[in-house]
Amino acid sequence: MSALTLFEKLWQAHKVCSLDGGEDLLYIDRIFLHERTGGVALVSMAESGHKIRRPEHVFATMDHIVDTLPGRSDETKMPGGKDFITITRRAAKAAGVTLFDLGDERQGIVHVISPEQGIVLPGLTIICPDSHTCTQGAFGALAFGIGSTQAEHAMATSTLRISKPKPMLVHFDGALKAGVTAKDMILHLISTYGAAGGRGYAIEFAGLAVRALDMEARMTLCNMAVEFGAFTGMVAPDEKTYAWLKDRPYAPKGADWDMAIAGWQKLATDMGAQFDRMINLDAGLVAPTVSWGTSPAQCVLVGGTIPVSKCKEDDKSLAYMGLEPGQKVNSLTVDAAFIGSCTNARLSDLRAAAEVLKGRQVRGGTRAICVPGSSAIKRAAEAEGLDIIFKQAGFEWRESGCSMCFYAGGEGFGAGKRVISSTNRNFEGRQGAGARTHIASPATVAASAVAGHICGASDLGVHNG
Amino acid sequence: MAESLTTVISKAVPILRDNIDTDAIIPSREIKGVTKTGLSEGLFAGWRYVGGREINSDFLLNWPQFKGAQILLSGANFGCGSSREQAVWALTEYGFRVIVAESFGEIFYNNCIANGVLPIRLPGRSIALLVKIDKDIEVNLETQKIGGISFDISKPHKHMLLGGLDAIDLTHRSMDNIETFERAYFAKQPWARLK
Structure with a gap:
């Protein structure tokens, strides 16, 4: 038998x-839905008379439109927002799919709770009408975003x-320096090879530096494969993967678990398997990175300067972001800091930010918000006192959701506001009409909130990150 | 089920930016209901309007000569970002049937096919030629030509668009295959099946 890749x-x-x-x-194998794009799919199915073939393999959550303010209900600030919640709830119940509703202790952002519940597993295919489904490829699953009609x-x-994408290997050799994260790795990749660099490819992330990442960091890495234009990203499962998933509610148990692991151990890419494209990067050369423009490909080092425009897209980004080439990145005052999203709102992310915030204060006038990725993460963070650190530093501490x-x-x-954000997209208007988003790691976001301008954790003397 | 598409004869609006993401096509704030309709008002809202809801006369979509255009010309990586199918629903409701770009976001491309919209990939220099045509442009899916320029499209996608076919109906014909596959699949790894 010929040598095969994990993807193959x-x-x-x-x-x-x-x-x-x-x-x-x-x-x-598994389908996940949320109230923004899943509700409409459920309603459309009911109208067209199509039945869900295996409702026990379909799950839904409320994450995209729900309020994240403490004491929330079905009411939202968004016009018509309540309809998304109530209609999705009604449709999910009528269809017999499992719903992680508001108030359910399992509620959270779809790509955060699917692993928490053991719904995604190595070797499975899992889809969601949400582009960041690729996050779950971190478990050695084929996980990808689709549209509502495909759902x-x-x-x-x-x-x-579906047409089969081509396999690509992104190999990070070496080791990350202290204070450098998976977020910096993926921003480094996208800014080096472009926002469409992964177009048409299913990407396997591999190499010593990827093996060294914990599961949560692997999720961050895979999360932004779609920002690279890729079909999806994935990491071959290993002992870390199995340890993370063991005893999760929907993970196999007993003899099934043993049988599953035996299969998962055969998933890794065979020696000599061929990829259509290979990118080799030295993880030791990655440094804390932040986006400056309106595409995740427009990035610069945290200690760097805004680059010279190379094309009219750069001109438009500079104008939208209110920037001039040559400006020092650390001279940019931030109006707000946001820690949240399926990219960087897991427990390890909150710990990294809290380490920076401990004993420090957010700069006066800077709005700072932390939204844990799931209700379970929120409880775990509170159990170790992270909420106190965030609140004492001046952060809002919210309920879970995409927010x-x-x-x-x-x-x-707000228009013109400069936001340092642990999220995945710095598109025009993404965080509100006219808002100017800079994406970075949670440690960089926390440090910038404290300094009141963009800076890295090391600039505050924090070196573990 | 989508409307079948064979020929389109129309003006073409150039919105020649690269990386036009689905947040730009339909901002989140414009997705106000759990329906596939009522979205055209929000199409390109961030660029189409200024202030509250005043028409931005600098934005080409608002120019009188492009009223009723069914063809949109753009740059590279059109429709990247969020999977929101509302982007395609907003474009179709506005009247677009053909989107021409150097490349597309993959999920957006598939969403076009599912909704009877023809996504055409062309090199930038060909798109530049189409931009210069100031009269109606003819698109013929059967012969795979736009304004006399040939384009590629996969056979199944062409078939879906020409027939206005419903993918679920097509796949239902393969139900025996699916059930046979599934039996073997679950026999081999029973843990993959939830009760």
């Missing part, structure tokens, strides 16, 4: 048949009609 093994294991014209019919197709048939990663909860930062 996942694809072959799920290929039902080839279809005319080059597409494959791919079996889908309907998957619910009705347990399959998708101000974008405007969908009805809150924005």
Whole structure:
């Protein structure tokens, strides 16, 4: 048998048949929905009379539009927001799918709670009408975002009609320096190879520096594969993966668990397997990175300067962001700091930020918000007193949800406001019309909130990050 | 089920930026209901309007000569970012049937096919030629030509668009295959099946 990549093994294991014209019919193990794009799919299915083939394999959560303010209810600041919540709830119940509703202790951001619940597992295919589904590739699953209509197709048939992407290897050799994170790795990759550098590829992240990452950091890395234009990202499962998933509610138990692990151990890319493209990077050369423009490809080192414009896109980004080439990044005053999202709001992210914030204060006039990625993370953080550190530093401490990663909860930062954010997208208007987003790691966000301008944790004398 | 698409004859609006993301096509704040309609008002809202809801006369979509245009011309990586299908629903409701770009976000591309919108990939120099045409441009999916320029599209996507086909109906014909596959799959790894 020829040597195969992790991706090829996942694809072959799920290929039902080839279809005319080059597409494959791919079996889908798990489907996740949320109230913004999932509710409309459930409603549309009910209207068209299509039945969900395996409702026990479909899950839904409330994360995108729900309020994240303490004491929340179905009411949101967003016009019409309540409809998304109530309609999704009604449709999920009618369809018999498991819903992690508001008030449920399992509620949270879809790509955070799916691993927490053991819904994503190595070797499975999992989809969600949400582009950051690739986050879950960190577990050695084939996890990818789709549209609402494709979600309907998957619910009705347990399959998708899909063209096979090409495998790419992104190999991070060496070791990260202290204070450098998975967020910096992925921003480094995207800013080096462009926002469409991964177009058409399923990316496997590998190498010593990737093996050294914990599961949460691997999720951060895979999360932004879509920002690289890729079909998805993934990391081969290993002992860290199994330890993280063991005894999770939906993970296999007993003999099933042993059988599952035996299969998962065969998923890693075989020696000599061929990739269509390989990128080799030295993790030791990655440094704390922050975006300056309106595409995640427009990044600079935290201690760097705003680059000279190379094209009209750069001109537009500079104008939108209110920047001039040559400005020092650490001269940029921030109006707000946001720690949240499926990219960087897991427990290790909150710990990294708290380490910076401990005994320090957010600069006066800077709005600072922390939104844990799930209700479980919020409880775990509170159990170790992180909430106290955040609040004493001057951060708002919120309920779990996607929140101000974008405007969908009805809150924005305001036109012209400069925001340092642990999220994944610095698009125009992403965090509210006219808001200027700089994306970075949680430690960089926390340090910038304290300094009142963009800076790294090391600038405050914090070196573990 | 989407409307079938064979030919489109229309003006083409150039919005020639790279990396136009789905947040720009339909900002989150413009997605106000759990429906596939009522979205065209919010199309490109961040660029189309100034102040509250005043028409931005600098934005080409608002120019009178482009009223009723069904073809949109853009740059590289059109529709990148969020998977929101509302981006395509907003474009179709506004009247667009054909989007021409150097490349597309993958999820957006598939969402176009699912909704009877033809996404055409062309090199920048070909798009520049189309921009110069100030009369109606003809798009013919059967012959795969736009304004006399040939374009590629995969066979299944062409078939779906020409027939206005519903993918679920097509796949239902393969249900026997799916059930056979599934039995073997679960026999091999019973843990993958939830009760």
